[in-house]
């Protein structure tokens with residue numbers, strides 16, 4: 001596919017003010033009449049031909065201002081429709097197209113999922129429904145009439161408010177929906193099908209009574225209340241936190257089982273992957289509940305950040321995604337525990353975004369070029385994009401930040417905006433020049449900040465020297481220019497070795513933040529009697545790698561005494577990471593003991609558990625969890641041997657388990673819920689389960705026999721999915737009959753629950769043993785598996801490729817081959833999901849030479865396959881570049 005560049009942006013030559021759609025749903029022959037009120041765009045080129053996008057459409061009829069068009073006036077091709085000499089005044093174009101929803105396996109445009117008609121239009125799916133100016137800067141007011149067979153689709157939903165409904169002949173009926181808010185085509189949606197509904201109402205701060213409803217597969221209504229409640233909480237929160245009220249009379253959420261991603265923020269009609277709606281204690285884990293809450297909120301928050309203010313072009317994707325992730329993170333932090341949530345955010349960033357930023361798919365948060373936009377819904381755009389917004393708030397302070405958000409919403413409401421528009425609002429309210437800050441959007445790669453500290457006992461000063469170094473990233477999506485210094489907010493403080501904060505002052509630090517603006521910077525604290533331990537990047541105040549040589553003693557001080565919970569957790573992570581990288585670099589023979597550093601870590605964790613585990617179990621569970629394989633790999637950086645990392649982690653876990661076992665067993669008992677207590681998904685209850693299960697996992701790592709016994713009992717006797725699955729996950733790491741028995745029993749119990757079977761697929765795909773490739777191949781033939789369903793593919797093959805480093809990166813290449821074969825098999829059917837699966841290869845250059853050669857061979861074989869989709873072609877091309 002050709003490359004599209006930000007620098008080449010041009011306004012559309014035509015605008016569409018109103019769209020009237022008449023959609024007659026039919027399983028294989030759905031007909032759409034689109035009546036488009038067009039006019040020349042004063043900002044475009046006068047007299048230019050009108051070029052409408054179209055993909056996989058059958059054109060049945062066309063009329064211009066109600067008249068048939070002259071022969072030759074219109075031309076259609078595989079990419080769309082051209083009207084050669086459009087009138088130089090407003091005109092109406094009517095188009096009748098036909099599509100086949102049942103044959104639509106790409107799940108873009110109009111398709112059927114379990115017999116339910118639904119749509120997905122972002123980024124460019126509307127062109128698979130009718131010919132259109134399918135670009136986000138063309139905003140129109142839509143009226144949609146949906147007609148369908150009464151029995152096949154009793155429920156008919158569209159964007160906006162319901163206007164009218166009734167019979168359309170003997171067996172058919174219709175509904176008309178009107179959305180008064182101008183929107184781009186990517187926010188269009190409709191749904192038709194047999195669906196169960198639960199509803200409730202919400203009155204906005206402006207006094208509008210909103211009917212809120214969640215639609216699910218009939219019979220699953222009892223799994224929808226959590227999602228419905230999350231909508232209402234999100235509505236209330238956005239009013240409190242950002243002054244944003246909902247703006248329609250209805251808000252509908254529909255769950256479907258075939259969906260390419262998590263969910264979609266269509267105006268007034270959010271369509272969800274059912275994985276992120278359906279929850280019951282017996283089928284959903286605490287993580288599922290947390291994800292549902294976060295994604296419901298995310299899509300709802302898009303109503304302002306994305307819908308009311310949308311994006312001028314797809315290069316501005318982070319304008320809605322980074323900002324909306326920031327908003328949903330804030331929501332979850334307020335609804336749950338802020339420090340615990342912050343740690344979870346950073347773990348995701350480090351596990352997903354840092355590797356992306358360090359590999360061939362690296363791109364700036366606002367890319368400068370793309371070939372396939374659907375490949376840019378990445379951790380960089382979303383998660384790093386959110387970090388930029390967070391830094392902005394840290395730099396400006398919460399009040400000015402809020403004023404900037406208010407100005408942005410007020411000024412850009414109803415428009416398609418850019419990152420520049422966003423920053424201009426903050427520059428105006430703060431009076432600050434944000435030109436240098438804007439580099440965060442343009443420069444790819446993770447900055448490294450090195451820091452060294454010096455105490456002068458005579459002058460009683462403590463000096464910190466900062467230096468930032470920025471990787472040069474030369475990829476297609478990145479300008480590749482010499483990087484310029486970034487504006488890096490460093491939240492920091494000093495901790496006295498004996499404990500407590502140091503009452504020192506520094507002119508360079510305001511409200512606990514030093515801003516590093518040049519390549520180098522210095523902070524001098526005065527009045528420092530004793531050498532302190534610096535606590536840097538508190539709360540992870542910038543998405544950077546910190547290079548700061550802390551010895552184990554200093555880390556132990558921070559773990560025990562820092563007032564910043566994030567850095568306490570970070571101190572424990574740092575201690576473990578030091579042990580793990582040293583061991584892994586040395587090849588990590590399995591019989592090795594963890595050594596003195598491991599012993600110090602175990603002792604520190606022991607005191608920590610004694611003092612704090614009961615007061616904050618969720619936090620304690622995080623402190624107990626050592627860094628994952630990917631993080632260790634990132635730290636090592638090159639010539640990575642995944643087996644050595646895995647052995648180092650096993651050894652350390654075994655060591656910690658042995659040292660802490662009596663405490664862990666006692667904690668499990670102490671934190672047990674009373675048997676008669678009903679399940680509650682709240683953060684405190686979830687935290688107790690998390691710590692109990694983290695304890696079980698460590699006990700099993702140290703003593704497989706006890707572990708097997710405890711896990712087997714928990715798996716069989718659990719009263720909720722969190723505990724049952726955690727026990728099964730523990731068992732999955734313990735080869736033997738007990739494991740296979742438990743897996744079988746689980747499959748038997750949940751054979752009719754696809755979303756639960758996904759967890760079962762995923763657990764098995766992550767078993768770090770030589771037999772797993774064969775096991776996964778076997779499971780791909782399981783009756784519950786289907787290549788056609790994205791959740792199944794992600795659970796089985798996605799988990800394998802992303803979360804089973806030793807087997808994906810098998811030395812003989814069998815793991816790479818499995819994933820490559822699946823990518824090719826899937827590509828013809830669903831290119832978006834295939835391309836996403838292929839991104840697992842993006843770290844291939846980091847692994848050691850033998851594996852690297854195998855990975856490259858697998859990638860080259862994909863590249864050489866005939867008929868690749870643009871999606872997979874783009875990823876494989878960039879991965880090899």
Ligand code: B3K
Nearest residue numbers: 122123263264265374377
């Ligand atoms: N905006 C959608 C993602 C669309 C992905 C298109 N390939 C969901 C979200 O971020 O809220």
Ligand code: ZN
Nearest residue numbers: 298320321324
């Ligand atoms: Zn989003």
